[in-house]
Amino acid sequence: MPKIMQGKNGVILGVANNKSIAWQIAKKLLEEGANIGYTYQDEESSKKALSLFAKNDAVFTCKLDVCADDDFTALNKKIEENFAGKLDFVVHSIAGGPSLEDLQGDFYNVSRHNFLKSMEISAYSFAAILRNLAPYMKAAESASAICLSYLGSERVVPNYNVMGVAKAALECSARYMASDLGRDNIRVNIVSPGPILTRAASGVGGFRQMLKEFAEKTPLQKPVNTEDVASAAMFLLSELSAGITGQTLFVDNGFNIR
């Protein structure tokens, strides 16, 4: 049987280590034949990611801090050199900005600086990356981009605070971009997993308690499996979802309906 992503070229942003959701998605795409270039935030915080890339046939790696405009130019060059300027998929799996204090207690204590930083890294960066990569995605016959969000974008989840506000902006940006880019056969969707213990998640106050209680409250009565998240991501990145754009796909064992 042909592999679902055979010959597809893509970029994944947001691998920090082997627990990262982005890495689980990468593994699934590699199994299905994709060619992947990876970005990483900086050498210091991405040592584990860089060793994963080296062991797993990365087509290229590129430093990209989403707050640094020059890094975007470096990524363009890598895509032109390695993928002949044609890009079939993009995974945006990035969140950051708040301090540990912002992720506990009351939302309204957030400072102006941390509010704006959270918006820049966790929401604006998706528009920045797609604006930069759209010319390469247009060069492909069809292309697909996803970002990662969380239910805290639409419900008040204790301690998620400013990240919930940023995720609301991220999801809304994804819908606007789905509308903008649809004419070029570029689809833009959102994957919204339930809680998974990763480096970013461990900063949210009471996260381990939330994980403990989560399984009991879901219709499927089990914790979120990262492989299930990766399968859903691959579905949205592949031609299997050719008629779907601007949507949020929850991979949370049904938690959001209760």
Ligand code: NAD
């Ligand atoms: P993670 O810590 O493994 O990944 C977060 C990534 O963001 C890291 O690779 C980090 O380097 C990157 N990043 C932060 N600031 C950056 C910057 N300025 N420039 C470039 N990269 C930057 O954690 P994760 O849980 O895998 O998070 C991935 C995505 O999934 C995030 O958008 C997160 O909000 C979302 N998500 C996570 C959960 C969960 O429970 N873990 C649930 C729903 C959604």
